[in-house]
Amino acid sequence: MRAVVFENYEQFPSLTDVPKPSPGPGEVLLRVAGAGACHSDVSVYRHFKEGQPGAQRPPFVLGHENAGWVEELGEGVSERVKVGEAYLAYGPIGCGHCRKCAKGQDTYCENVATMPYLAVGLGRDGGMAEYVTVPAHHLVPLGDADPVDAAPLSDAGLTPYHAVKQALPHLEGGGRHALVIGLGGLGQIGVQILRALTGATVIATDVKPEARARAEQNGAITVGAGARQAEEIREITGGRGVDAAFDFVGITPTIATAADTLAQGGRLTVVGIAGGTREFSFFTTPYESYITNTYWGTVEDLWEVVDMYRAGQIRPDVERFGMEDALEAYRKLEAGEVSGRAVVVP
Ligand code: NAD
Ligand code: ZN
Structure with a gap:
């Protein structure tokens, strides 16, 4: 599948082919509806160096603001998660077992130093691709709300x-x-x-x-x-x-x-x-x-953001890019030419 890959520190990302992922235990496979291009990605590929706080070792697929349709459930995932329905994905991934993770605040995980990655799209493959895997308990249902416009909510809203x-x-x-x-x-x-x-x-x-x-x-x-x-x-x-x-x-x-x-x-x-x-x-x-x-937000916050979106209180201003134009989205973001949020629609 096509994907936007951060290949090396201080190097503009590449549009390339990577294998389609499969969901691990407790995860789902999302068919990506939209993935937002956040300015933090520019810091990731332009400025961060090995060992610097926040730096995540390449290579990985970018995209930490993702929405899509559940395509497949991994082992042990409850059937309350509905195949075919649209969800917004909470990006940060903590250890899942400390007191911060227990309340859905993976951003401030107490075991972050021993985690192999920070988030979907930050150290682990993200959503600038046709498919992405995410933990099932990090999904927020979108109902019939537009998942492309919703994608930025998982960071630019949260x-x-x-x-x-x-x-x-x-x-x-x-x-x-x-x-x-x-x-x-x-x-x-x-x-x-x-x-x-x-x-x-x-x-x-x-x-x-x-x-x-x-x-x-x-x-x-x-x-x-x-x-x-x-x-x-x-x-x-x-x-x-x-x-x-x-x-x-x-x-x-x-x-x-x-x-x-x-x-x-x-x-x-x-x-x-x-x-x-x-x-x-x-x-x-x-x-x-x-x-x-402050750094990002909690899973509970994201449910509240989705409530505001579905109530019409938040209207993301989205500029859509096809997969083949995904790198153009980052070029425009760096040049200050994006109006609102650039979202890649694979
Ligand atoms: P963006 O590029 O979409 O927007 C930045 C805006 O700032 C632009 O409209 C630009 O014109 C404006 N700007 C630049 N210099 C300015 C100045 N001197 N005075 C006034 N306005 C100026 O970026 P974004 O994706 O909205 O991200 C904004 C920042 O937040 C970035 O630094 C990003 O890395 C960071 N961020 C932080 C978190 C967090 O958890 N703390 C999460 C996401 C993004
Ligand atoms: Zn934790």
Whole structure:
């Protein structure tokens, strides 16, 4: 079968033929409906080096945002999982036996150091192929919802959802403001989730005017790039600052914008993995504010994301690519030319 393979560190992936997988015990074989191209894949094949935190040894098939139809059940899988029906796959795979995995939070598996891979599509073959195998207990049923548009939800939906959920106590009550920086795959869905779950005014920014226009359609007030950016954000909040900020870029200047516009007691979540830094001192930090990071989400979160999708509260903005154009999807993603999320439809 055709697949997008990450063959070597610091090398653009290849479109090549690999054997069709078969499901192991507790797994299912999914016929892939759609696989999203996440910006983290660019870090995987462009920047990560052997032994670096997060690096996963090649070769493997990319694609950690997958939806598809169950084609075959592996040994021991309950017939509650229905052959022929559409499911979204939760990507992270922990040991399955620690207290984090027990509550569906495989991202923070306590035995991660001894796991051979992080996730489907990160160290183990992913969904940029005609078929992929996934653990059966990581499937979320999609019913009659479109599985191609759903594919990005397993990361571009789940990650902002988890980040927003952790920040909800900061956004309860009237007169609250949230800031979203970076309006690509994750950020656009982040805006939709904030609008659906909170009454906060959502302020959003991106270097690309078309990304800002889409965020406005999703109910955000947008601010352009430039020297007055932080001042403009603060003015919208009446000078108080934002109660929760989400940085989907994560370079030093975007972390600075978010930190400099934070209200007292505000919470900044750095989601983008660009590795930017921020100096802390007593005098330059709003009182009792927080800076944190986050990684993906839980299986339970993903069920809730699917509920929001099926209720029409999340509408992923998907640009579809055929299998033979899959590498073009990554080229466009790197060039900043993707509108919303690129999804490969094999
Ligand atoms: P994307 O390429 O779809 O979107 C990034 C957006 O940021 C683009 O719209 C781009 O124009 C904008 N941008 C770039 N530089 C900017 C700047 N200086 N100021 C404002 N906007 C800027 O990427 P994505 O797939 O949405 O991923 C976003 C980030 O989140 C990446 O770093 C990715 O690796 C990371 N990520 C983290 C997790 C996690 O669990 N923490 C999960 C998935 C992705
Ligand atoms: Zn575990």
